[in-house]
Amino acid sequence: MSTEARTVSTPALPYDDSPVLDEATIKKTTSIVKRYMWTATLFLVIAGILGVVLRQSQADIVRTDDNLWYALMTAHGLGAFVAWAGFFLMGSLYWILMRLGFPLRTYIFAEISYWSMVIGTLGIVWTTVIAGFGASWVALYPLPFYSQGKWSDAATGWFSFSVLLAGVSILTWCVALIVAVTGPAIQSSKNGWLYKVGLALGLATLWPSRFKHSGERKAPYPLIPITVIAINMFLMTLPFALLLVLMIIQSIDGSFTTDPQFAKNLLWAFGHPVVYLLLFPVVANLYYFIPRYAKRPLIAGRVAVLAWFVALITNCFLWAHHMYLDYPDEGAQWLLNTIHEPVTFAIVLASSVSIYALSATIFKSNFTWNAGSKFMIAGIFGWLTAGFQGVLNADIQFNTVLHNTQWVVGHFHHMALLGMGMVLMGVFYAVLPHLYHKPIYSEALADIHLWGMLIGGYGWVICWLIPGLEGAPRRWAVEPEAWDVWTKASIPFLALLVIAIAVGLYNYVRTITGSPFTVDVERVASV
């Protein structure tokens, strides 16, 4: 390794308290992070193409076969949400942990997580696009076994197995994170594993008489959302894994059945927390990067820690807000739904306090504006504006008119792409110089990428939100004529969005194929 390369392998940051790590750790972690990020980006391309096919078909440009449309919808949903955004952010946390001085202590879990996600995703693509499984990503039981001849029970079994592999990926990732955050770097005054988890959750700030660090360094703030999501996803992936196993058994033995209402609860016990598989890692990234752009520590205190502790608990008990409109005459689902409304509201606190903390950190700071920071700020705007929609969705009265309308489609595309996705793309711009020791190819192209996504993206989601407010149904291959105008109006915005993302991908690729840093290494490499 040349002297210059060694210099840029750990570039100085404007504000940085990262411990110095050995070259082997940096090299190994960097290699895994690159793999996660680029594989996820490949899945973005595939899922994105499927999304374009779906929307243009609804706009009646080239109409697809009805079942194929629903099969592509199934692949697009899982591909974009889990295999792109989730997978990318999973990889990004390995890098954040390393920079915080909490590198992975063993790479085996990260490797299992990587390969199970890749194989699972390929299985999902095969069972949907080739075998015709088109029951949507939620595969609402018992629909997978009522295909009307469009796909076989074997396809249902293999689809369930493929999704189960993605679940294994999430579970092993959680283990990798927990093992890392409870390592020696936590500076614990006691040896107990749970005690160290408590320290990683920031409880030394919240409850100093009970939780103490052995050294002066407290758990850094990004560690808190990382620990929360690791615990949450480990616990809440298990119910869905059980449902998938039950469906696999039924695909083999048709006489075996499950109660649909129980199955729906199992599904959503995972189905909502998985949203935070994106949001909490995004917050961890923002907690890491924004103070470094602002050149001051994150302005947060005990309330932030408390809000995250509330999020840790409530994330395990809020799934029924996806079932507000399931209140059959028999049973007590209505009671669960009623309880889950205030619980869902409670999780808003973590987002609200985080946005305050980030805003206060930015306020009157000598902020570094570059491709990474611009995308992250745009992402905070998206998080804020889509977050308000989430609060409305969480209200039972409002949900009676919003549920399963195009408003929901607008909301999650807004949150996932214009909120989380924007931050994610900013993270890519921010870490590429560190991963490859090369400067971003073009800040001008990054600006085109940014503004194209903003104009195209917001125009595109508004064309779902407005008809959704009017009651337009979601997941219709052929939409009612009354709202057709919005579908057609969305196409130019979608085209702009696609072009913008293509420009971004070109910029990323040219960055890693470009020349290494030659001048002013520290300035260019700084986040």
Added chain:
Amino acid sequence: MNATQLTITVMYCAVTAIGVVALAAVIATTRRSKREAGSEPNIEKMERGENWWAIMTVAILVILFAATFAGIPWLNRANADSTVQVRALQFAFVAQPASVPAGTIDFEVKSDDVSHGFALYDPDNVMVAQIQVLPNVTSTVTAKLDKPGPYTIRCLEFCGFNHHNMIGRIEVTQ
């Protein structure tokens, strides 16, 4: 739009406008001219502000919860003038009777096969009510139908390859 849809639209636009302007104002303070013109930010004060921010957030959520509690459909069901039994199956709705006089109507919906969504739209295509329909159990939704004319039932839970053609009708008379 019905009254709830209109409330959501107004609330969302207002809150979003406030949020975006406030965040943009924070971003604007990072400009050199702004930084040099004003005083240094008081970090301790901003840290204390976190407490008030959290209290404000909780207060807003409590108010929202209280203000909309009366709108929870299973807690506040009106007495019905008549009842319509609806069978939902891939890919049709069968309503019995298919014609009812205007008034408050109970729709007792049951699915023969998979989960469906029962959503009722008035003659002006405004959503009046909806409920999820699980297989083999009855789900009842109550709706006040004032406007005479043809009402459209649409399936709002994805139920298979012909989901978008799962449309039913009932007639509301004077």
